[in-house]
Amino acid sequence: MSGVRGLVVEKLAVTGPAGAIVHPVDVVVPPGRTLAVIGESGSGKTMTARALTGLLPSGVTATGRFSVDGDALELPADPSAWRRVRGRRIVLLMQDPFTSLSPVHRCGDQIALTIRARIAFERGADRAAAVRRDRTVRGAVQAEVLQRLAEVNLPAEVARAYPSALSGGMRQRVAIAAALAARPRVLIADEPTTALDASNQGEVLDLLLSLQRAYDMSLILVSHDLGLVSGRADEVLVMRHGEVVERGRADHVLVRPQHEYTRKLLEANPSINDVMGSTAASTGQVGPTGQAGATAEFAAAGAVPLASTDDSFGPESLLFAEGIAKRYGTTQALAGVDVDVRAGEVVAVVGESGSGKSTLARCLAGLDAPDAGSVRLGGETLPPRRRGRTPDQMQIVFQDPYSTLNPVFTVEQTLREALRVAGRPAEDLTELLEMVDLGPEFAGRRPSQLSGGQRQRVAIARALAPRPRVLICDESVSALDVSVQAQILELIVRLRDELQLAVLFITHDLGVVARVAGRVLVLRRGEAVERGTTADVLTRPQHPYTQLLVAAARDDSIARQNHDPAGSLP
Amino acid sequence: MSGQPGAPPGSLPGPPQGSPHSGPSATVGPRTTQLRLLPRGPKPAWSVVASFVLLGLVALAAIFGSVVFADATKQSILDSLLPPFTAGHLLGTDELGRDVFALLVAGTASAVVGPLVIALGSMTIGIVLGTLAGYHRGWLDMIISRFSDVLLALPVMLLAIVVAGIFDAGYWMTVALLVLLFSPSDIRIVRAGVLEQAPRPYVEAAQMLSLSRWRIMFVHVVPNVWPLIVTNVLLNTSFALVTLSSLSFLGLGVAPGTADWGRQIADGRGLMADNPAALIAPAVLIVLVSMAINVVGDWFGERLERKGIR
Numbered sequence: 001m002s003g004v005r006g007l008v009v010e011k012l013a014v015t016g017p018a019g020a021i022v023h024p025v026d027v028v029v030p031p032g033r034t035l036a037v038i039g040e041s042g043s044g045k046t047m048t049a050r051a052l053t054g055l056l057p058s059g060v061t062a063t064g065r066f067s068v069d070g071d072a073l074e075l076p077a078d079p080s081a082w083r084r085v086r087g088r089r090i091v092l093l094m095q096d097p098f099t100s101l102s103p104v105h106r107c108g109d110q111i112a113l114t115i116r117a118r119i120a121f122e123r124g125a126d127r128a129a130a131v132r133r134d135r136t137v138r139g140a141v142q143a144e145v146l147q148r149l150a151e152v153n154l155p156a157e158v159a160r161a162y163p164s165a166l167s168g169g170m171r172q173r174v175a176i177a178a179a180l181a182a183r184p185r186v187l188i189a190d191e192p193t194t195a196l197d198a199s200n201q202g203e204v205l206d207l208l209l210s211l212q213r214a215y216d217m218s219l220i221l222v223s224h225d226l227g228l229v230s231g232r233a234d235e236v237l238v239m240r241h242g243e244v245v246e247r248g249r250a251d252h253v254l255v256r257p258q259h260e261y262t263r264k265l266l267e268a269n270p271s272i273n274d275v276m277g278s279t280a281a282s283t284g285q286v287g288p289t290g291q292a293g294a295t296a297e298f299a300a301a302g303a304v305p306l307a308s309t310d311d312s313f314g315p316e317s318l319l320f321a322e323g324i325a326k327r328y329g330t331t332q333a334l335a336g337v338d339v340d341v342r343a344g345e346v347v348a349v350v351g352e353s354g355s356g357k358s359t360l361a362r363c364l365a366g367l368d369a370p371d372a373g374s375v376r377l378g379g380e381t382l383p384p385r386r387r388g389r390t391p392d393q394m395q396i397v398f399q400d401p402y403s404t405l406n407p408v409f410t411v412e413q414t415l416r417e418a419l420r421v422a423g424r425p426a427e428d429l430t431e432l433l434e435m436v437d438l439g440p441e442f443a444g445r446r447p448s449q450l451s452g453g454q455r456q457r458v459a460i461a462r463a464l465a466p467r468p469r470v471l472i473c474d475e476s477v478s479a480l481d482v483s484v485q486a487q488i489l490e491l492i493v494r495l496r497d498e499l500q501l502a503v504l505f506i507t508h509d510l511g512v513v514a515r516v517a518g519r520v521l522v523l524r525r526g527e528a529v530e531r532g533t534t535a536d537v538l539t540r541p542q543h544p545y546t547q548l549l550v551a552a553a554r555d556d557s558i559a560r561q562n563h564d565p566a567g568s569l570p
Numbered sequence: 571m572s573g574q575p576g577a578p579p580g581s582l583p584g585p586p587q588g589s590p591h592s593g594p595s596a597t598v599g600p601r602t603t604q605l606r607l608l609p610r611g612p613k614p615a616w617s618v619v620a621s622f623v624l625l626g627l628v629a630l631a632a633i634f635g636s637v638v639f640a641d642a643t644k645q646s647i648l649d650s651l652l653p654p655f656t657a658g659h660l661l662g663t664d665e666l667g668r669d670v671f672a673l674l675v676a677g678t679a680s681a682v683v684g685p686l687v688i689a690l691g692s693m694t695i696g697i698v699l700g701t702l703a704g705y706h707r708g709w710l711d712m713i714i715s716r717f718s719d720v721l722l723a724l725p726v727m728l729l730a731i732v733v734a735g736i737f738d739a740g741y742w743m744t745v746a747l748l749v750l751l752f753s754p755s756d757i758r759i760v761r762a763g764v765l766e767q768a769p770r771p772y773v774e775a776a777q778m779l780s781l782s783r784w785r786i787m788f789v790h791v792v793p794n795v796w797p798l799i800v801t802n803v804l805l806n807t808s809f810a811l812v813t814l815s816s817l818s819f820l821g822l823g824v825a826p827g828t829a830d831w832g833r834q835i836a837d838g839r840g841l842m843a844d845n846p847a848a849l850i851a852p853a854v855l856i857v858l859v860s861m862a863i864n865v866v867g868d869w870f871g872e873r874l875e876r877k878g879i880r
Contacts, residue, residue, distance in 0.1 A: 367774055396778055398771035406772040408793040421779045462775060 005069050006030040007052075007090075007186045007218040012064035012075070014047045014056065014242075021047050022242045024064065029186070029218035029235075034209065036221045036233035036250065038265070040481035041452075044242035049188045049222045051075070053092045054082040068185050087114075088121055091184040093208075095191040097171035101163040107174045108145045108159025114181040115141050115148075148177040152207060168353075169200035176208055186218045193228065197352040198508055199552040201228060224481060226269045227511070230254045238262045268486040269511070318343045318502045319394075319470045323373035324363050326356075326526075333359040335526040336373065341470065341502040346493070348505045348517035348534070350549070356526040357506045361474040364504065365396045377470065395463035399475035401455035405447040411458050412443040418465035428465075436461045436491060453484035460491065470502045471495075477512060489515050510553040514538060522546050618869045621862035628859055631678035642676035642829050643668060651844040661847040664837060670848050674855060677829035682859070684745045685810035689803045691749035696756020697799065701787050703757070704764030715761070718754035726751045726813065734822035744823035748813060752806055759802050763795035797874035804867030808860035815856050831856055 007029040014022035022044040029035045039045040051062035054077065062075045068089040073081060086092075094100040101110060119137060146156050152173040163171050172192065179187060192208060193201040209232055212219045223229050229236065229250070236253040238246040238261065246259040257263045317340035326334040334356045341347045351357040362368040364375055369385035376382065377393050398404045405414060415433070416426055430440055436457040447455055456476060463471060473492065477485040493516055496503050505517055513520055513534060520537045522530040522545070530543040541547045636642075646667035654662040654670075661670035703714040729751065734744050767773060768791065776786045792799075818824040818832030826833075831852040838849030 365778065367777070394778075396775070398775070400771060404771040404775060406776075406790050406794070408796075409790075417776075417781070418779055421781065459775070463778075466779065 004028075004067065006033070007066065007068055007220070009052070009066040010064055012048065012051055012062065012066065014044065014051050014060060014062045016060045020242060021060065022051070022239075023244075025237075025244055027220075027237070029220060031185070031216045031218055032213055033235070034212065034219040034221055034233045035235045035237060036223060036229040037237045037239060038223060038226060038229060039239035040224055040265075040483065042241070043239040045222050045224075045239050046190055047242075048239070049092065049190050049220060052186075052188060052220075053086050053090055055086075055092065087117065087182055087184075089184055090186040090188060091179045091182050093175060093179045093187060093189040093192050096195045097163075097168050097175050098195065100175055101171055101178075103163055105162075106159065107161055107163060107166070108142075108149075111145045111148055111159070111174065111178045111181050112141050114178045115144050118182050144181070148181050149174075151180070151211065152177045168196050169204055172196060172204050173207070176204075176211070180211060180215065183215070184217060186220070187212060188220045188222070190222045191224070192221070194223075194225070198510065199352065199548055202552055205232060226254065226266055226482075238265070264483060268483040317341060318378055319364070319504065320376045321364055321373060322376075324360060324370045324375070325372040326359050326363055326368060326370050328359075332526050334363065334370070337521075337523065337526070337528050339364070339504065339521060341504050343469065343502050344496060344500040345519070346496055346503040346505050346517045347519045347521065348507060348513040349521045349523060350507060350510065350513055351523035352508055354525070355523040357508075357523050358474055359526075360523070361396065361472050361504065361506050365394055365472050367396070393468055394470040394472065395466065395468040396472040396474060397456070397459050397463050397476040400479055401452040401459065402447075402479075404459045405455055405462075407447050409446070410443065411438075411445050411447075411450075414458065414462055415443075415465060418462045422466035424465065424467075432461045432465055435464065435495070437487075451484075452480050453488060456480065456484075456488055457491070460488075460495075464495065464499070467499075468501070470504065472504045472506070474506045475508070476505075478507065478509060485512070486515075492516060510538065510549060522549070614869060617865050621865040624858060624862045625866060628678055628682060631675045632682045633679075635675040635678045636829075639669075639672040639676045642672035643827060651841065653845055654847040661851050662845040664834075664845065664848045665841060670834070670845070670851055673829045673834055674831070674851060677831050677834065677852075680741065680824065680828065681811065681815060681831045681856070684741065684748075684814045685807045687745055688748045688752055688810040688814070689806040691746075692752035692806060693756045693799060693803045695749070695753040696758075696760045696802075697792060699753075700757040700760025701764050701792055704761040705768050705783070705787050705791065711761075714757065718757040721751060722754040722758075724751065727816065730813070730817055731820065731822060734817060740825070741823050744814070744817060748810060752810060756802060756806070759798055760792075760795060763798045764791055767791045767794050797871050800874060801867050801871030804863050804870065808863040808867075811856065811860050811863070 007027070009025070009027040011024040011026060012022070013020065013024040025048065027035065037045045037048060047056070047060070050056050052066060054062075056062060065072055065074045067073065068085065071085075071089070073085055077085075101107070116137070119141070145159055149156060149158055154170060154173050154177070158166065158170065158174065163174070166174065172195075176192075187208075189208060193204050196204060205228060209219070221229065221233055231250075233250045236247065236250045237244055238253065238259065240261050246253055246257065246262045253262060254266065257266060319339070319341040321337075321339045323336045323338065324334055325332075325336050337356070337360055339347065339349070339360070349357045349360060359368065363370040363373075366375075366382065366385070374381050375384070405411075409417075411433075412429060415429055419426060419428055419432070429443065433440060433442060438454065438457055438461070442450070442454070442458075447458075450458065459476075471492075476492075477488050480488060489512065492503060492505075495501055503516075505513075507513060517534045520530075520532065520534050521528055522537065522543065524545050530537060530541065530546045537546060538550055541550045649659070649663050649667040650665050651667075652659050652663045654660065656662055659669050659671070661674070663669055664673070699714045699718070703711040726748070730744060730747055733747055737743070764787075773786060773790060776790050781790075814823065815830075815832035815835070818830045819836045821833075821836065824830045824833050834852040835849060835856075838845075838852070841848045
């Protein structure tokens with residue numbers, strides 16, 4: 001196989017202490033081409049990526065062989081063999097730009113480190129330190145740092161900045177610059193944009209792809225986000241339980257999936273375009289006539305669905321908050337925001353991190369006391385500071401399924417406690433579990449024995465135990481895999497209808513909004529920039545910021561939309 | 571506004587669909603986050619096993635020692651200063667003719683019970699004050715933290731010597747004093763653990779259910795700090811063992827003539843030439859037991875951490 005350019009992987013398998021994690025897989029990625037590896041958590045996609053850089057956790061081993069531009073490596077390889085490959089021919093770009101950069105070194109120095117390592121390698125020296133002492137290269141290294149920063153569209157000042165001074169998107173650009181400074185032949189990007197805001201994701205990924213083409217690298221893009229991958233990858237590999245269930249050209253697999261699992265993934269992937277189609281009709285409150293029906297219904301209900309007007313507000317709403325403001329230190333997290341939610345309605349609050357949407361949720365729930373403004377529930381004004389004083393009226397479901405339940409409590413203990421608080425009999429436990437589609441066998445389990453989706457179901461059951469009238473969901477599905485996400489969203493919509501809940505749904509994901517919400521509130525830097533019905537805001541955004549958000553979300557699913565009508569449903 | 575919902579209410583009695591890989595085929599491969607594939611079954615090292623055996627023997631001696639060797643402190647000048655391995659006296663006798671082995675066994679209770687009481691007592695203070703400080707923050711935290719700072723600034727040994735010496739305090743008085751002096755480290759450790767747990771969503775969810783503060787603190791939060799607590803109790807036990815023995819070596823806390831390891835070392839100092847075991851045996855025992863407690867404490871802490879909280 002010598003002479004073959006690009007990355008060639010043969011019979012790569014990964015084995016852990018509990019058995020096979022990845023079953024043998026063959027992959028070829030020619031230079032300049034992109035392979036997307038898609039799957040949900042536990043599918044083995046990250047392990048595959050890590051096996052190619054020799055960065056597997058202890059107790060996990062890889063077998064097989066791979067070659068980069070004909071230079072082969074047999075696995076398992078010893079550390080010295082890896083040093084020849086890792087960080088030189090193959091570079092791994094990590095998911096989290098908040099931890100992959102060293103917090104105590106300037107960004108420029110971190111890029112320079114890679115450059116010096118490369119120069120040292122080219123000279124045949126073993127250590128980058130030898131190059132650091134060499135004054136003749138110093139100027140060249142500095143010049144290249146600036147060049148690399150310019151390449152990722154960052155100003156030269158960033159070289160002197162510490163990572164903490166940069167936004168997530170900028171940090172990931174620095175990480176890309178550092179990764180490319182090694183001039184690798186193969187770049188493995190493990191969920192490179194998952195930790196970024198929606199509007200940043202497409203931009204950073206496109207930058208990565210343009211650099212990949214410019215340098216003629218092979219790129220492996222590991223992702224769970226089908227929307228992001230479609231239109232960007234050449235080939236797709238869909239993994240499940242460590243096995244490849246489907247592979248092929250991206251425009252085939254993502255448009256006409258052959259395997260049922262791929263089809264399920266595509267369907268579960270929430271897309272902003274749902275608001276146009278039948279999904280909104282079945283899950284939203286827009287009724288069978290779809291978008292037009294929604295508009296009509298809101299107009300009839302006195303909620304004029306015009307953007308940027310306050311007409312859609314009514315103090316008669318179940319939850320009605322006015323002028324909520326909150327300041328943390330010198331940051332104005334919220335600058336006077338109004339919200340209202342009626343019984344049996346889902347209102348989404350959309351914004352990027354830092355927009356104040358979580359602060360809004362906390363102020364409404366009474367976990368934080370707002371500096372100004374009032375919260376009224378069923379016509380009654382609530383005291384601002386009431387941590388744990390209004391149990392049955394309002395409940396909140398948090399984002400992270402891993403810390404939302406007390407790890408030492410069983411499901412039963414958690415739910416019994418919530419029932420007792422509301423004065424409900426302990427026998428209601430079964431009913432509560434049924435409500436969130438969990439069998440009675442879950443009662444005795446502890447959180448560590450549950451999956452993320454199951455934990456979130458328990459959290460929802462706990463929140464509903466006191467029969468609240470308002471449910472606040474603070475990014476409650478963003479930590480979950482898409483298929484689980486779809487189930488939880490369905491559950492929330494169903495409970496909204498069954499229990500006539502007023503639901504305030506905080507999210508950064510417009511695809512999720514399209515699935516569940518009847519109305520939307522767009523927050524930016526603590527201010528409401530737009531509000532209206534979901535259909536209106538997503539199809540005719542008025543505010544430039546909303547337009548940007550919608551455009552970013554639309555780009556990600558555009559490929560699907562174009563092919564969708566006949567393709568995905570055989 | 572109820573309309574026609576997409577999902578018919580209550581018509582989904584199917585199996586729980588929480589995880590895409592909870593099906594039967596999920597038996598292969600890891601289920602949780604991929605990087606959490608570190609050692610699963612803790613296999614105790616030989617040092618842990620040996621420590622458990624030693625501590626088991628010590629526990630037996632502490633419970634039954636004074637019964638079996640009821641006359642350990644009986645003096646018999648005729649048999650004084652017998653070397654080790656004399657028939658009937660495994661470790662020989664001291665200058666008063668007391669059997670060194672019998673003294674060791676009979677002294678176990680006073681050597682071990684005191685430190686246990688000190689560690690548990692100070693941890694009780696630590697749990698109450700540390701949790702209050704860590705959960706409530708604010709002025710209460712200020713007061714409790716400054717209180718523990720002041721206690722921490724006091725030299726434990728010196729203060730114990732002064733108090734025990736001047737007021738001629740007995741064994742239990744000394745133990746009570748040490749309970750107080752050992753508490754600041756417990757307060758700090760529990761406070762730090764609670765501080766870390768308090769902002770977690772499960773605590774906020776409990777607040778949203780308006781559970782009482784006491785219930786949230788001691789039923790929800792403290793059990794999650796348990797690994798820290800257990801480890802520190804054992805660590806303090808071994809430290810208190812050394813401290814108490816040092817005090818009785820100086821002749822404080824323990825009445826002369828009682829069976830006690832520290833006392834034995836003090837008495838054995840002059841007997842190196844005649845019966846070295848009178849000095850070496852209790853000294854080695856103190857070191858071994860405190861080491862064993864440390865080893866077991868570490869092992870417990872690691873295990874608890876691995877089992878529960880992630």
